[in-house]
Amino acid sequence: MKFRANLLIGGALFATVVVAGALAPFLAHTDPVMDANLMNAEVAPGGEFWFGTDAQGRDIYSRVLYGARISLTVGIVSQLINTVIGVCLGLSAAYWGGWWDDFVSGLTNLMLAIPSLIFALAIMAILSPGLTSLLIALGLTNWSYTCRLARASALSLKGQGYVQAARVLGYGDIRIMLTQILPNILGPIIVIGTLGMGGAVLAEASLSFLGLGIRPPFPSWGSMLSDARDQITTAPWISIFPGLAIFMTVLGLNLLGDGLRDILDPQSRARTA
């Protein structure tokens, strides 16, 4: 019963964010970057400005809508990169074994030893701030769990009859990995991917908050919060809404991930059932 609630609420939250981002040009009242108007600075929520305005007089509601675009892009694309890297390394390590497996395992351990936010920060340090750099930094630093999972599941599948049979039939290594092994480990990988997407949204916000991700005036939720800090006493709403947006997005993804786990990865559910 409970897992349906997870999926439903998580899906609804995530869908809301997706719709908000996709339809931002239609839903927004003003341009998120250009429409600064110091006459309207720090207006409290209500009336014309649903979420109020910031120190430059920009409509926070419109900026939050556009912020969804950045968060979703970073979340989806970077996590996709992570997943592809993790799956390729994990599958090939399990399948080919030998020195390649040792190398991949060593690399995975190395990645696990460096806190991923620190690693992303280091990469941002050598690239110039911006969306592309963020995608690279977050896409290269969070694949270790996917890789471990793919490797472990592929190892256990490798010995099974149908994979052996495919080999006897003369299928190539890569074809076996993609057609025989990958479909069987897809469930848990989707679960990790969904949860990782939430992590990437949080990481983007953190980096932008530190001034190392998306830079103002572009409306990333993290950089909006970075601006808002100075006005926290006079205009707390500038801080509240972007934060709520991040929270909603990540909560949606986490609930979705939990719900998907119950369906796609029944082994982990059986333990608690």
Place this chain on the structure above:
Amino acid sequence: MLQFVFRRLLQAIPILLAVAGLIFLLFSVIPGNFASTQMADGRSVVDAESIERMNRQFGLDQPLATRFATYVGKLATLDLGTSFRTRQPVWHLIGERLWPTMQLAFAAMMFAIAIGVPLGFLAALRPGGIVDTVSMVTAVSGLSLPKFWLGLMLMYLFALQLGWLPSFGYGDGALRNLILPSVALGVAPLALLARTTRAAVLEIMNADFVRTARAKGMSERRVVQWHLARNALVIVLTTVGLQFGSVIGQAVVIEKLFAWPGLGSLLVDSVSLRDIPVVQGCILVIVLFFLVVNMLVDVLAAVIDPRIRYS
């Protein structure tokens, strides 16, 4: 036991070396060098001659392999290099920032353990009950909260509105100053620990040996204390160790928010200023800290669990 500790120490060395190599490479392959980024980034005008002088001074004109050899050689003698900016030894800069970061990380973790573990335990005793539902909803929310936003809200409420606690700063290590940042930092590990503890307890509750304990005629209380708690503790301990990594990582943001004079703020400032030796040093020390904490946790787990000891 001693053998286990020794083996565990040996395992950490190659990882530390690999991390050193990785961050060295990372900052060596970047286009341009420190001096030219100074020119583009900083507002001061730097002429070609002083760039040349600087490169020579920091050994940046040597080939990559030579530079790496020198770097590792210096690391072996605990020499982390010299800051581009302040010309101070990096070790000195890091040294004065280490203690505040450790304080913050440990305080956050203590907070997470003190609340997360009992919460997960209570939730597992009645799965599907009210305590379980409420604590698991709280946990998933806690995992989804952006830490710096939570920190900002705590700051607004408890410091600026209620005036109970200082809004930022180290305050010479006073406990009052430690509370808000460590709560903001500890909420995510708290949530994760609650979930892990719950899952561990539920799994062990159905384990055969717990049934054996009941069949022996043991009271439920003793079953929980003696058989269940110890076994769950091993799983929880391992999670605590792994969580330290993300706590130290996230500390960067929290330190920046609360103007906490730790390694994290030093790292962020050095990244913005492209002070590469300090960035490298910070990351190395952070990884070392993480590895040491994990090693201690593993040793502790091995004390409890003979299977880890002998494997």
Place this chain on the structure above:
Amino acid sequence: MSGDALLQVENLRLDLIVGQRRFGAVKDVTFAIGRGETFGLVGESGCGKSITALALIGLLRRPLAFGGGRILFKGREIQDLSDGEMRKLRGNAISMIFQEPMTALNPLSPVGRQIAEMFVLHKGATWHEAERQAVEALANVRVPAPDRRVRDYPHQLSGGMRQRVMIAIALACRPDLLLADEPTTALDVTVQAEILELIRDLSAAQGTAVLMISHDLGLIANMCARVGVMYAGRLVEERAAQEVFRTPSHPYTSGLVASLPLLGARASHGRSRLKEIAGVVPAVTAFPEGCRFNPRCQARTEICIAQDPEETALARGGRVRCHHHA
């Protein structure tokens, strides 16, 4: 028999609770075990034999629950005892060994301590005394070098050794009744015989009655004086062990006997191929109307579908629950 019986089970009913509904996982099971007697319960997995044992020792857990009937131990009703009172019996007067020796011991404690715990719990011994007694108990179950083995952790022992430790724990307090739930199923064939012999010898020496549970009719017939055959939550036949083999009365029992491989002299009489019983045991939530065996029974008639058979006493001793018993 009922006067001096150690254990009497009368019309035992155990429920599986799914949501608001209760399904009779075990229904109307009646049997008795005398002092020092060895009684066997046999049946396929899911027939309710293991949960019957768990009910006897008061360890049923959700989603299973006691549903009705009486359990008399030494003439005293124990099905409604408080948890505290049940605990005094558990491990002390009634003890149990389980199927999985690999996971039945706490991985974090030395085995000696896990045995010693029994003396501390039930005999009021100090830990020091108890540890010494644990060495004796381990010697009793024929573990070599027991004074060193007590310090070993479960993962350092083989499956057979662990099951010996379990037996030492179960027999530590010289219980009146030992419940042995598939004690050898998870072990190597060579070890199985040793463990069974150990259970038989020790229980005989201590005067402990044994309820032996197994899916293996051959094993049960070797170990036990009397046998109860269970199918889909019901006791379908209860006889002396030798009789069951020679003249099985219930069609299900006949099927079980026919599916056994025969060795030696009896093998030469003829069957060349093992028989199997067609079909599978129904799920607890989908037990059929009438006789629960009817969908798989070759002797089925109208009445088997329409009406649940009553227990019938057999002239040559024992009982059977079948409309068409032999």
